[in-house]
Amino acid sequence: MHPLFHYINQYAIISEEDFEDIQSYFIPKKIGKKQHLLKEGEICKCMGFIVKGAMRKYYTDEKGTEHIVNLYVENWWAGDRESFVMGTPSVYHIDACEDSELFLISRENTLILRNECPAFNELTLKLDEQSTISTQKRITSSISLTAEKRYEDFVNNHPYFVQRFPQHIIASYLGITKDTLSRVRKKMLRK
Amino acid sequence: MHPLFHYINQYAIISEEDFEDIQSYFIPKKIGKKQHLLKEGEICKCMGFIVKGAMRKYYTDEKGTEHIVNLYVENWWAGDRESFVMGTPSVYHIDACEDSELFLISRENTLILRNECPAFNELTLKLDEQSTISTQKRITSSISLTAEKRYEDFVNNHPYFVQRFPQHIIASYLGITKDTLSRVRKKMLRK
DNA sequence: AAAAATTGTAGACAAATGTCTATGAAATAC
């Protein structure tokens, strides 16, 4: 079964005909490790559904430090929603941590599909609901927990990320330095 | 003009008939200062559109410290989306910082309206898009900036909040203590 | 296989932030 078909069916029941229609609006794309899907200053023309691989979204501050804002693996959507929706230049970079395969869909096509295909409308509603729920949790964690608890939380909620991304990437995602994460892990091992 | 009508029209063009229909699914409610809209352990049965007043959402940790997760004023939606969508007990409290007036809508009614009324469907899509965009910014700020820059950001993005909520509330929202915020402000005054 | 880059850890020190106590001003309750 097509991975995108399987994925969509988890959120909205669709027929094979629906899916043929939906699929026709997506463009497959392969991105090699360290290649970019989006660069700072560009407009995010497409959202990308990840079929295979691992990616990250980050921004680079004045000092040149990269801050990782999102991590993505299979069945996640890569893109800068603000730039995508508003049509403004992005402040983020998105690149591949492993060789990756995506299906891209443009803003125009999401708008068409939303109107044409009730199942797709349902899908976007539910995805945004889920995204709202998980970002709420991330914010709660971020404003109220210590580095150690945030990492514990992260390991519990995303065990597959721990295997997949190096520690300095995870540290940045958590808003701490790799040094602090290393200390935190050492402390946790003693328990 | 009805404030809810005015608000919805900013996102989706609706007729007066549409609005009469939509409005019939909302229930007006007044909440006095320090009264709760939601308590920890309860299921969030309704989302509340704030017509007048100011509210906050927070959770209380093991030590009894309150961590403020959201601040709301007029034209914002108060509620715990996770509990609302999933039907699970909330970990959050929501209470009023000023006497407030809301329009409440239940989960079932949002689902009915989404199907019955295309404009309401459009509204929820756009609200979630905007919410996704702003929480993304908040996360970026939270993981990458110092307390001082986070506060600067906050003042620039939400100047009306600064007037409306006491400093210890804002500090908690930013994930710092009131003492740190006081120091940060003192430092900024010297500039 | 050798060279280069990436990754994780360690320790010393610095900076940022938290904790606690105290105090006075302002707002609110009685």
Added chain:
DNA sequence: GTATTTCATAGACATTTGTCTACAATTTTT
């Protein structure tokens, strides 16, 4: 109007986290 609570600040000290340098293990590139 007085008492009480809330709010903001201050300073001393503790803790957490960041910064920097070094180094070894591993992976990747050539």
